[in-house]
Amino acid sequence: MRTEDGYLIQQCLDGDHTAFGFLVDKYKKSVYASAFSRIRNFHDAQDITQEVFIKAYRNLRTLKRWDSFAGWIYRITANMCKDWSKSKSRRPDYEFVEDQEADLLDHVSMDLYNQDAVYSTIQDALESLPEIYREVLTLRYFGGMNIKEISGYLCASTSTIDRRLREALSQLREEIPTMIGTAYHQKQLPANFTFRIVETVKKIKIHPVSQMKGLPYGLSLATGLIIAILSINPTLISFKDVGTPIFAPLPSESKVLKVGEIPVDVVKTSNIAVISSLMGKGKGGELKPDMRNSLLMAPQGEGGEWVKRADMPTARFCLASSVVNGKIYVIGGESQGFVAIKTVEEYDPVLDKWIQKADMPTARFWFSTSVMDGKIYAIGGGSNAITGLSTVEVYDPSTDTWAKCSNMPTGRRGLSTSAVNGKIYAIGGDNKFGASLRAVEEYDPVLDKWTKKADMPTGRAGLSTSVLNGKIYAICGIPMNIQGNTAISAVEEYDPIADKWTRKADMPTPRNSPSSCVLNGKMYVIGGNKTINGNNNMLSSMEIFDPIMDTWTEKANMLIARGASTASVVDGKIYSIGGYNDDDVALSTVEEYTPEGMQSISPNGKLPSKWGQQKAK
DSSP, X not given: OOOXXXXXXXXXXXXXXXGHHHHHHHHHHXXXXXXXXXXXXXXXXXXXXXXXXXXXXXXXXXXXXXXGHHHHHHHHHHHHHHHHHHHHHTOTTTTOOTTSOHXXXXXXXXXXXXXOHHHHHHHHHHHTSOHHHHHHHHHHHTSOOOHHHHHHHHTOOHHHHHHHHHHHHHTSOTTHHHHHHHHHHHTOOOTXXXXXXXXXXXXXXXXXXXXXXXXXXHHHHHHHHHHHHHHXXXXXXXXXXXXXXXXXOOOSOXXXXXXXXXXXXXXXXXXXXXXXXXXXXXOTTXXXXXGGGOSSEEOOSSOOEEEEOOXXXXXXXSOEEEEETTEEEEEEEEEXXXXXXXXXXXXXXXXXXXXXXXXXXXXXXXXXXXXXXXXXXXXXXXXXXXXXXXXXXXXXXXXXXXXXXXXXXXXXXXXXXXEETTEEEEEOOBOTTSBBOOOEEEEETTTTEEEEEOOOSSOOBSOEEEEETTEEEEEOOBOSBSTTOOOOOOEEEEETTTTEEEEEOOOSSOOBSOEEEEXXXXXXXXXXXXXXXXXXXXXXXXXXXXXXXXXXXXXOOOSXXXXXXXXXXXXXXXXXXXXXXXXXXXXXXXXXXXXXXXXXXXXXXXXXXXXXXXXXX
8 A cells, every 4th residue: 555645545545444554654653752841741641642643533625735734743742832831831730650550550650750760861952952952852862763754744844854953962961861762662552552543543534624715715725624623523433542442352462563664463362262273383394375475463372484585686695685675785795706796786574675875986895884863884894815905985865876975994894883872883893904803983973973982892793783772792803813723602792882702602502694683572593603613504593692692592493594684674574694504505595583472364254354454556
């Protein structure tokens, strides 16, 4: 289904209320963040967010410029926050919560920040900022929006938003943005938020604007708006605890995957007898649907599954990949014959299709990429078997163009980079003499500046890094000289705020040049090679790290064993791309992994049939 605002609004006005769910999906994070920036209370921000969308649906016919939906819903949010503040000021008993359920009070207090030191610190920091700075900060870190998206939402220029964000950050302690981001992930909207809004608006009839003939256009438009507003029932439907069922019994747990740009509610099938009775457990010989056609997912028990997808046009290894707006950009690497290349190809997981993009200026391999504000930074690597590069180039997918950035202080290959709190951290690698490095350098894309940070305890190249809960985890690799050395299993955690390293549980399988990614709060480490005295043994195994338990578990193997591949996550699935095999043959292989406990189901059944059909489209 098309997702342009104007098209969706037309569908709603034509009687297809389910199309409104796509608008909710698109703007709910922004509205939630905007509401929180004004009232500084997660629980009330959730209530306001749901009422904003219900009010928007009721008043949808009054919106004449459909392309201004973002600004319109922003004004609704601002007005509802003002009304909430006025209402609160008239309620001296607002903090009295004796009538609340005990389990609710344990998690969502009416005076949240006074009961939690972290939230109190965040509140104090936000309170110290003018509202225009507080707003862009919360939209950026709570709403997960980039500068361009904030610009469109607030109807301000990107330069204005960029300036406000810089000034806001300059007034805060360095650790505050990370704390804000962590707090947001702990207080996200419920996974079934959109589903409940759609169910609610099913019961609402959009009143048409009365036609006033014989009046000038401007006057008739204004009169029509007034009549439309006066004709609407002022009582808004409200469900204060969106996690509590208010209609027919719903599944007790939800997760969220995404189809294109739109999250899909994932339902637990233990409450859906018709579906669960047909489901397998992920074991051989039992019923399992085609995972490649999955749009709606539901837990199925043990195991995950790898399936083959369309091959990448250019076979290569020691490549890098990053995700922007649901597309995977695969960059550089080595082609057959160990030749450094500059090729960039874009993969659309929904269409299972590849498109050629603008080449990277510098051909290189064994480098790393990270995403910041919708742009991809390609850092370091090598152009031959000896020299490590300090080159940094940035790619803008929206314009398909590259630009040069300040060089990294330490030229190196086999490094890994990760982005945290607006900064990119380049870790490890090897220098032009083949010696593995402990170096950690921090890059600020806004200032285009590099800063030296605390060395990693274990010097290594061919490592992989991923970010979990604001910490960077450096995994495996090979120490000392890259020729004839044994892969290690060391895992070390870096705290960017404290600039400190901590040793964690070793990975079960030592490996060089694995790929890693994060999904559902855990780190997946895939493939690589088990280099022993210079001999490569390619791996297909995948091991998962739980940062809370500090433990590793082994999951489903890839279909093809390979090293020096790359991995990216889109819509709740992992895509392993490229690499090379035991015969040193460059691969174009693409495999898609659906995590354990997920199985496709029909868009019909217990989900609203129309909504499910629209999701599938």
